[in-house]
Amino acid sequence: MGSGTHLGKVRGLGSARHGAHHWLIQRVTAIGNILLFTWFLLSLTQLGSFDYDTVTAWLSSPVSAVLMMLLCISAFWHLRLGLQVLIEDYIHDHGTKFGVIILLNIYAIGCGTFAVFSVAKIAFTGAAS
């Protein structure tokens, strides 16, 4: 990789062959989190009550349901990237690191999917039960 331009190295092909992708997606999801969590926290201050009927009625509206799904995706993606950096910084044994990264993927993708499915269930059936 000695002959590439600086930009070329950063774009695609550093020593790890992933370039700046991890760094860039962390920023992209950070911007997503800023927008979505601002909406989320403002919504929480506007709800008035946190009882079951109020919260499910709010989450059943298409806009709220979609934004909450996007929030789950953006947040779990971002936290997966952040925890990966933590693991890479503090766990140096290759085998242990590999195992913990697998656990991280199970946690982030598992909980993220679980959360998105829950929002779907609330939106499609929640308000009625």
Place this chain on the structure above:
Amino acid sequence: MMGQQKARPLSPHLGIWRWGAAMTVSILHRITGDGMAIVGGLLLTWWLFSLANGPEYYAMFQSHMSAWYGYVVLVGLSWAFFQHFVSGLRHFVLDVGAGYEVEANNRWSAVLPFLSIALTAAFWAVIVYV
């Protein structure tokens, strides 16, 4: 050669740096981010799962969240969010190559922990009183 353990010059190490505001904000960014990643991720999932599971299950979730330890977790998470939020905005400024002047960097770093506490207090004031 083996026996000679002379004191050799060391590169600057964590132990000899004077602790500063930028270092505080940096480690707070990591602690709050990774704390939220685990506690916040689980709590968000549990909250949505409870809502999807019906009123009785959600009542159980609410009883935990309205207990003293629930408030400790929620207030802690909201503080972690605002601290990570403001230090994340700092990182965006640093990402574009600005804010590295020692004076400005230290000043902004020192302000951020107070800003996050103020934002947390404001958020809970609105939740409780408005």
